[in-house]
Amino acid sequence: MADPGPALKDLHDESQSLDEVVARPETDWSAATPAPGWTIAHQIGHLAWTDAKALISVRTPDAFADELRRALDGGDAYVDTAAVEEARKPRGQLLAEWRDGRAALAEALAGAAAGARFPWYGPPMSAASMATARLMETWAHAQDVHEALGLRPAPTARLRHIARLGVRTRDFAFAVHRMAPPAAEFRVELRAPDGEIWAFGPPDAEQRVTGSALDFCLVVTQRFDPDAADLVAVGEDAAAWLRIAQAFAGPPGAGRRGAAG
Structure with missing residues (x-):
């Protein structure tokens, strides 16, 4: 455990x-x-x-x-x-x-x-999952508070917990939108704030997501428009996932289009 x-x-x-x-x-x-x-x-x-x-x-x-x-x-x-x-x-x-x-x-x-x-x-x-979920939500709502005050907090290595949760909730995001989750795992490679690459999923997966860890976390917490994010999806299923990604429990979120990160 x-x-x-x-x-x-x-x-x-x-x-x-x-x-x-x-x-x-x-x-x-x-x-x-x-x-x-x-x-x-x-x-x-x-x-x-x-x-x-x-x-x-x-x-x-x-x-x-x-x-x-x-x-x-x-x-x-x-x-x-x-x-x-x-x-x-x-x-x-x-x-x-x-x-x-x-x-x-x-x-x-x-x-x-x-x-x-x-x-x-x-x-x-x-x-551990409960602690991670509380971290994710605290970080996400902190983004809203900082934006209200015109502040941009520096991203930290704490994002790794949120990124991992975002990957693990892929099937949940499809399910709450009444869509069948893809059968195969995706490969997700994210650039951490210090330049390290955080990798999730099999290296040979056909469907892939790559890009900024910060933007990925903003997308899976629905704080940023996925079309404006520094993320690249390879494959139709991977692209569809970014449009509906949701790391938090509850009904489908409306997301934010054109929002600032």
Whole structure:
């Protein structure tokens, strides 16, 4: 079983990096972000809310069935409704809840039994997978916050977790679009921030994706237009995947066309 330690460390560092930005007194939490109707307060509220849901899954997995029923009843508006409620909280309270919640979740995941799997809105996840998913979402929402503030954070090696998750969720992306996943694996070769090549899949695969690791992560988190990304797809299936890639659970995302990275 994969050790959650590396992902948890990088999740901590990614969260702290975002925390340092939003905790600045001059940061306007009412600033609009690229997500329609979402301010910075909505972004932080969503992260705090999702961490709380993940903590339920890890600590009391049997109780998560009730959460899944609420999500089903809430439909497509479920996440947005929760974000609106969270964003109404005083800034100091919301920031404290996000900090306390992510710390509690990290502790719970670090102490999880080897081989344990936890229910989620998509397939059940191991502790390492849950940590990686939280890292992916924290990074993705941080992109929205930074864009709202006119900032461009430097990419780091933490992207490797997100890139790997993006590759592993290929079949999920096809499935949520009611499309049959390709039978054969793809080869994905990505240029890391330091110039290293991160490779996934068989070297002799016919369908391939190559290019920037940063752009790939932006695409699979639906923060960037795949047609504008520094990515090359070889094969019709690989090209189709980039148009629908989705590393997060839930219904198909709308994606962003013409968005800045």
